Amino acid sequence: MKCEEQSSLKIRMLHNVEDLEDVRKLESLVWSFEDSVPVNQSVAVVKNGGFILGAYYQEKLIGFQYSFPGFDGKKVYLVSHSLGIHPDFRRFGIGEMLKRAQRKTAGEMGYDVITWTYDPLETVNGNLNLHKLGAVVRTYIPNIYGEMSDQLNAGIATDRFLVEWWISQSKSNSVTGNDLHSAIDLKECEHGWLVDKVDLTISQNHISVSVPGHFQEIKRENLSLAIDWRKKTRDVFSHYLNHGWIVTDLVKDNEHPGQYLYLMEKGDHHNGN
Structure with missing residues (x-):
């Protein structure tokens, strides 16, 4: 097309x-x-x-x-x-068109919020859900579907973000990855593995969390590393979301090609109320 x-x-x-x-x-x-x-x-x-x-x-x-x-x-x-x-019509923005039509239809029917789940390590979905559509995340659900045998989920816990997309509210992101001084960098770049211990002591109002931009490739090549990514990001997101932070965006990490940053804010700024 x-x-x-x-x-x-x-x-x-x-x-x-x-x-x-x-x-x-x-x-x-x-x-x-x-x-x-x-x-x-x-x-x-x-x-x-x-x-x-x-x-x-x-x-x-x-x-x-x-x-x-x-x-x-x-x-x-x-x-x-x-x-x-x-499969023949992917990469044409049809998914985004359907989501925007969904939001319009939902509003006409009287709904004020749409929810869904997605894997936080699938950055294509994160880019659509948070960056393009402007949804937010307040909840992290570990292994929501249990073990699954399909190609995308086999061999790893099915952790998910619970997305909230408020119909009557537009979100404006004034903070970017480059503006953040408080970053949780989970990767030790010199050898490709992850840090041994996650720092959960950051208390500033804005933080970023690094994730890979090619998670399925990591799974195929090194399942142990993929599982480590799952465990480390689960620790970070569960901790901060349970303490009042909100995931507001996903942006490219300009300092580390192939890596992305989830942006998080402290406080209930996007609630549709």
Whole structure:
């Protein structure tokens, strides 16, 4: 798809069984049939406060976004369950288009916040969720799905950030990675391994945390190092998020190519209230 052809991309709500069957076929292609959502469940979702968006190019379904309502005992919110793009149409920004359409639709339906989870070591997702969309993170969940055998998750704990995307609030990031004097650098660059002990004593209002930009490559080449990244970042994020910090952005580390920095702020500055 050329850039000028993106104007022919159409995003619409999906309601009928035939469209939802196409979504399951695309899910099966992106992940597997076993991981796809049965159509009878999709029908129930779109009839009871959720919705599924489809992205079409030349009348062909090439992407989808699946959302359902959640309730934590106090308030109703929208859960962004999954988003999938046909392998032939990735890297065209379709995922971001679907997310922005999701936010618009959610607002029209009366939701004020959308939540979802992602692996903090998957920086492509972090760049979309935090840097482009402007979501924030307050919660770190260790091994939320237990052991998984798929290619992305096999052999390592399924830790996740819980993302909050407030519909009525725009986030402005005035702090960049280069502005931060308090950095938690987990990598010992001279030999590629990680520091033995994580420093959790930093108390300034802004800190940054280093993560690799090629985690799946690390997993393939050195699983022990990947597991160490998981454990060290879990220690850092769990500690600071539990003590009132918020993850607000992900930026490239200009001093270390191939590495990224999560930016964190102390205090409840982005709550949508």
